[in-house]
Amino acid sequence: MKVAIKEDILKEEDRIGGLNRELLRRNGVTAFNLIGSPGAGKTSLIEAAYHQLSGKASIGVIEGDLASDKDTVRLRQLGLEALQINTGRGCHLSPVMIEEALSGMPLDSIEILIIENVGNLVCPVSFDLGEVAKIGLASVAEGDDKPTKYPLLFREASVVILNKIDLIPHTDFNLENFYQGLRAINPTIPVIEVSCRTGEGVEEWGEWLMNQNRTI
C-alpha cells in the first residue's frame, strides 16, 4: 500500500510537470531546471547568464531555498524577474510549487526561465518541473569524483557545467579523472568549463542557453 501511494503521488506530480511544460510552451518560455550541490554556484551561473543574454533574450528566475530570500534579492538587484520559493524542510522543488509560482509570473515577458533548485544532487533529479532540460552543475571544489558518486544527475542532465575552474591550481581536482568518471555515466553529455568568478567560459554558457532557446 505504501508503495502504491508513493507511485500515485509521483504520477500526479508528473502530470503537473507536463501541464507546466505546456503552459510554458504556449507562452514561448524555455525553462531549465538547474541542479547542483549547495554552494556550487547556481546563483552566480544565473547572474552570468543574465549578463551574457542581455539584449538577446529576457530571463526569469524561480529560486528554491529551504529558507531566506538572499538569492532573489541579489538577482532582483540586477533587474531580473525573480520569484522565491522557500521549501522549509523540503529537499527539492516540486511540480506543484512551480505551477503556483508560474501563475504569479509575467510569462509573456520572459523567454528563458531558469529554475534554481534546492542545493542537492539527489532528490531534485526525480521531479519533472516542466523544464526542457536539466542542467547539472558541478564545481571544482567538490572534487573530481562527483559523477561517480552521484550518478543520477549526471545521467539525466542535458549538459554539465563545471564551475570554479579557477580553483583547480589550489585543489587536488584532476580534470582527467572528472571526465573519465562522467563519461562512464554519460558518454555523450556536453560539458562547459566555467569560472563565474573570473568570467572564463561564461560566453559559451550563454551560447548554450541561446541555442536551446532557438531549438525549441
Place this chain on the structure above:
Amino acid sequence: MKVAIKEDILKEEDRIGGLNRELLRRNGVTAFNLIGSPGAGKTSLIEAAYHQLSGKASIGVIEGDLASDKDTVRLRQLGLEALQINTGRGCHLSPVMIEEALSGMPLDSIEILIIENVGNLVCPVSFDLGEVAKIGLASVAEGDDKPTKYPLLFREASVVILNKIDLIPHTDFNLENFYQGLRAINPTIPVIEVSCRTGEGVEEWGEWLMNQNRTI
C-alpha cells in the same frame, strides 16, 4: 492517510535509531553522524580523525554513498574498519540501514564510529541513526551563506566543522558573514576551522572527538 503512514514510518525509524544507540552503548561505541554537502570533505575529515586518534582510540566507519565504494577502499587502505552502504536513489542513510551494517561490524574492537552520511544538507538531518551527536560539515568553497540557507543541519548539529579554510584567500568567503549567519541559527554551537589539506585545525578536531568519547 498519506500523512499517517508517513508518521508511522518515521516513528518506526526513530525506534530503530534508539535500538542502534542502545546496541552501541552496550558495546562502548560512541557514534557520530557526519553530515555535509557533496565534496565538503567528509572522507578527508575521517582520515584526519584516524591520524589524530592513532594510538588513542580505534575508529570504525560506515560510508553512505548512492554508488561506488571509492571512499571505503580509500579508508581501508589506511587500515580502518570501514563498511560501505550504497543507497541507490536514496538521499540519506536510514536507521534500518545502520542496524544492518552494525550487525556486520566487530563492535567490540571499535571505540568511535563515524557514520558518513550521503552528501546532502537536508534529508539526512531528519533521521536519528543512533548517534550521540550530529557533526555539521561546511566548507569554504560552498560560500559563507550555508547556515542561512540550510538552517536544519546547523540547528541540530552538536558541532560545526568548517573545512577548506586554505581556500579563503582564493574565494569570496567572508568568515564574519559565516559566523553571523550561523549564530543567528544556533548561538552556542562550537565551530572548528580546519583544512584537511594543510592539516590546520585537525588537532582540535581530534580533541573534540576524544572529549565526546570520554564524556559519554
